Amino acid sequence: MNSIEIRELTKEYGRTRAVDHLTFDVLPGRVTGFLGPNGAGKSTTMRLLLGLDRVTSGTATIGGARFTDFPDPLHRVGALLDAQAAHGGRTARDHLRFLAAANRIPVRRVEEVLEQAGIASAAKRRIKTFSLGMRQRLGIAAALLGDPAVLLLDEPTNGLDPEGIIWIRELMRGLAAEGRTVLVSSHLMSETAALADHLVVLGQGRLLADSSMEEFIEARSTPKVRLRTSDPVRLRAALARDGFEMASADDGRWTVEGIRAEQLGGMAAREGIPVLELSDERASLERAYLDLTADHAQFAATH
Template sequence: MTSIDVHDLTKEYGPRRAVDRITFRVPPGRVTGFLGPNGAGKSTTLRLLLGLDRPTSGTATLAGRPYVSLARPLRHVGALLDAQAAHSSRTGRDHLLVLAASNRIPVRRVDEVLEETGLTPAARRRVRTYSLGMRQRLGIAAALLGDPGVVLLDEPANGLDPEGIVWIRGLLRRLAAEGRTVLVSSHLMNETASFADHLVVLGRGRVLADTALRDFIDARVHPGVRIRTTDPAALENALTRQGHDAVRHPDGHWTVRHARVDDIGPLVSAAGVPLLELSAEEGTLEQAYLALTAVDAEFAARQHEEVRP
């Protein structure tokens, strides 16, 4: 199977280390979200994977082979790096025909991916007339052209309208379900949470986390329970008796941290507390991500201070 293997990869641009000895593996059959703030090294890693930039040290391979050794690379790996890469004076279809010819991909595929990305009506129009979302779709069409086992997408939801975002979510899920290796970089947390199974998080050129989405969130954000009642005194009494940590908010609702509805529900019911609302507060990817990067930023700040005389 085609997996992506990044091993001890380092890339320096002059004195700056864009990617600092990163190691991770992206297996097939699931969508891996590639997260990190701007400048964390996501795009550099993707360029290194595609042989566009040369690593200072380390390796990046696809199914055990470096990208540049592939004779017909688009049949193995499809990538969207920059939706602006298509020449604005060429038609969308001609743009894809160029790529198809370079890898001996049948012309039939060009029309198939145009159909798949909803660009058929615009296929013979010049790219200059395309909206940002259409250019994004054209870039995705180019990535899918060779029916590749590995799909790398850099910020695919950029510029897409709400329908487009729903579409890309479905597309990514389907590509993974078909057994492909899917790596999607993004800075949109809620969006990533909606399609990713697994996360690789970069920060300042290093891997900060490489874990399943659910575990990533659960390890950093504790779930809680949200309650509204007409009898706050009874609620507080019932909760504190059981050792729960309840907080009352100014608008009148309560949250019980580190708790689950399965435990709290029967408890308040047994105590006869009248309830207006009882719901689970799941941690979000955004909260987890911010918790992680806060720690990282703190670490960076401390390092910075230590360096000072």
């Protein structure tokens, strides 16, 4: 009902293909992280979804309908695409009031979202006096105005201070937990890792990955364990028999690549080798993402 359906979506600006036959779904009840290098087509996809740009071919719908056909758009979709997209001469309150009025949202709701976004004390100030972080908060307030079931947020943590980042993380997780559809683009891997349940990754306008965060990292990292033992000599010999190599890590621990904790633990038990600590080493989202996009990064520096 409130999922986002992207089907064979294509957008060309002149001869540049910004989005290229893109197909994926964004489902409710979870936070979907939208990743990709600069120019991968994330913002374009969101703009096409909102009817701000005209699609070249394909469709982008929400619950089966085009956004531009909604009679009550702010009640359906809350969007923060560009925090700068506001007339600087208006006050924050007037900015939200004209948006609210267009969708018959009561004025008291404007006060509520100003409060929720933490900018109630700046409501009478003109937007041109706002810092980037305050503009982001205003943009988020606007997105929340109609209590929408779908949220599209393009780089919402831009310019936010650490408290703001924690605030928006909890806000988005809460919104997803209420069964809403939340699509968040970001450049910050650690931020996305802390936030998203699911990932959609683009590169040069094409879909590179659409999977859960777990699977995404799992699929792109070789297994590796980290351990501490009181008998490294015997363990090394036992591992060598099976073709694994034990490498010394810092702080007196050891790492073994290509093996999982359950496998190594079982082997150590059979051999009677004491193992004091044993854990799977998870690759970071950043590592997995960089591996995936290395070939696709249009503007990547050589490395």
